[in-house]
Amino acid sequence: MKTNELISSGILEAYVMHVATPEEIRLVEEALVDPVIAQELEEIRDTLADFSIKMEKPVPASVKANLDRLLFAEEAATHTTEPAPQVQAPEPKVIQMNTSSGSKFRFLAAAASLALLISLGANTYQFMSYQQVRDRMAELESSNTVLAGEIKVVKQDLGFYGTISNFFEKGDIKTYELAAVGEKQGKAVVFFDAKTGKVAIKATELPELSNEYQYQLWALVDGKPIDMGMIPNDSVGKDQLAMLKSVKGMQAFAITKEPYGGKPSPTLEEMVVMGKV
């Protein structure tokens, strides 16, 4: 295939997007020696990079904490177990002892030994305080990392509360209480924005679930249950709101307990709470 043909074929785009067929991949990789093709590929890559960098989704702080543990825990450990710098004891002066010339040399030898002892003592003292400073620094560094992590979480929370407060300020909010069904326990509150159809849920009074389960919210529209999304387990039983999917024209809301990730249609015997609109 000629350079121009390849460029206008759409194959380079498929290659960059990782959706090319094996045959197309071979074609592109053979053509890579051509600088025009290589340049075109890089431009397509940059275009898509510029495009996708405009999307953002907040990442839970746990991911960074895991990465720090995976990638830098070893480093931190080797830092602390790193052998302490050797204390350089001053070289003792060797003085030829002339046994025949008696007490003068004995006095000098004693003085030299004393000087050595004092110097060793001073060194040890200095080394100990050096170690203390180092330990203190390591402590400060790690508390710094912890703080940075916490700040990130707070920032994310703030972003979320911004969304929530916007929802309540700008919306035309209706509140629906969902009451326990049959023998089931608990209740929940749905906040529904009649203007936009956005829905927030407060699951403070639902029993907490183990990790294999999640609560799923449903809206009943013209007699059919519509999936409204999963209520995050960490907002269950807490004084927290979760934003779920949007809906319009519903007659009721209900919550079922489902396997983690939810189901396309509700398990009716696991219906926990329900409320008519």
Added chain:
Amino acid sequence: MKYTEEEIVALLRQRSKKGFDYLYENYSRSIYAVVSNLIPDEDDAQDLLQEIFVKIWNNFSQYDDSKGRLYTWMLNIARNAAIDKTRSKDYKKDLKNQSLDYSVSAINGRNSSEQYVDHIGLDKILDTLKEDQRILVDYIYLKGYTQAEVADMLNIPLGTVKTRIRNAILTLRDKVVEQ
């Protein structure tokens, strides 16, 4: 603290944690958005994001700044990993179950990526595309469907899919440069 790209690259070459932290702080959210579009399950997407950053750190010596920009390189690693996952055997099942929802959202005329992602000026750019181009960018680039799958799903010839996606990217190229 703001670094230039050369400075981050230099820090990462020295295996500096500072360099890694900066990279993460600045790019993790957008890489996560890309990954989340391809892998809608939050836990899976977070696991993969973690793997991607491990890969970026471990393979940093392979990054050649004379050949391209840092984020472009990172994005390539991220998409590779995410698409590999969507093509894996146990994942395909799930995808099949989801494809119906995606077609529905396409008919509704709004891309389903909206529910996963906070857009920053992205809508504005997407809006400059024609509807038929936008759907292809959504399916192929954001969701990772192959051109053949999309041709099949939307019932249009494969050749048309290819030229449309090329035209879409040419339009994006102009728009992104303009901004």
